[in-house]
Amino acid sequence: MTENKIKAVLFDMDGILYDSMPGHARAWLAMCRAEGIDAEYDEFFAYEGRTGASTINIFFRRQFGRGATEDEVKRLYGIKSANFASYGPPPVMQGAPEAVAAVMDGGALPVLVTGSGQASLLEKLEKDYPGAFPPERRVTAHDVVHGKPDPEPFLKGLEKAGAVAAEAIAVDNAPLGVESASRAGIFTIGVRTGPLRPGSLLEAGADMELDSMNALADILPSLMADENS
Numbered sequence: 160m161t162e163n164k165i166k167a168v169l170f171d172m173d174g175i176l177y178d179s180m181p182g183h184a185r186a187w188l189a190m191c192r193a194e195g196i197d198a199e200y201d202e203f204f205a206y207e208g209r210t211g212a213s214t215i216n217i218f219f220r221r222q223f224g225r226g227a228t229e230d231e232v233k234r235l236y237g238i239k240s241a242n243f244a245s246y247g248p249p250p251v252m253q254g255a256p257e258a259v260a261a262v263m264d265g266g267a268l269p270v271l272v273t274g275s276g277q278a279s280l281l282e283k284l285e286k287d288y289p290g291a292f293p294p295e296r297r298v299t300a301h302d303v304v305h306g307k308p309d310p311e312p313f314l315k316g317l318e319k320a321g322a323v324a325a326e327a328i329a330v331d332n333a334p335l336g337v338e339s340a341s342r343a344g345i346f347t348i349g350v351r352t353g354p355l356r357p358g359s360l361l362e363a364g365a366d367m368e369l370d371s372m373n374a375l376a377d378i379l380p381s382l383m384a385d386e387n388s
């Protein structure tokens with residue numbers, strides 16, 4: 160039992176630790192409207208985890224039948240980022256502090272695995288989740304060559320936790336994030352904190368799909384004791 164105990168729980172940031180996805184979606188949509196690009200609010204939740212360039216290219220191919228140039232990507236992503244920053248810091252996700260506390264109470268290490276490199280949120284982590292995510296237990300956009308859905312971010316997270324896949328649980332809200340964790344061989348919980356269709360995270364490879372971080376906080380203590388035992 161002890162040798163199979165869960166040693167680490169790997170948490171995504173946007174849409175898991177922070178309720179930041181509505182702001183990202185709103186920022187993308189405002190940029191698209193201003194630039195005459197057709198887009199819908201909900202679709203950004205499906206694209207979460209893609210690079211800015213990749214998301215912009217989806218729109219360009221759909222609307223203009225070509226990819227965006229490097230200059231266009233830089234300009235449009237700049238507008239999106241400025242929109243997001245103008246909304247102020249996003250709220251902490253309901254239930255997330257309780258879920259992180261459950262991990263620590265259970266004697267496991269929380270680890271951050273985010274594709275984001277957004278300094279404003281990363282700097283807020285210590286205040287909102289004191290002691291949970293010290294710099295040596297963070298994987299951000301700056302630590303990886305291949306982002307989600309490549310398994311690299313979650314594999315790096317395991318390395319930073321000193322754990323192997325069977326000793327860990329991964330928590331992500333986006334299809335691409337779930338795919339990344341699942342490809343890293345980790346038991347993956349998809350938490351549908353946005354408007355994704357029920358079942359979509361299971362289809363992306365999640366071992367379990369929940370509809371809130373509160374539900375995760377409730378179930379984590381038993382999962383950490385039972386998983387792989």
Ligand code: MG
Nearest residue numbers: 171173174332
């Ligand atoms: Mg996310």
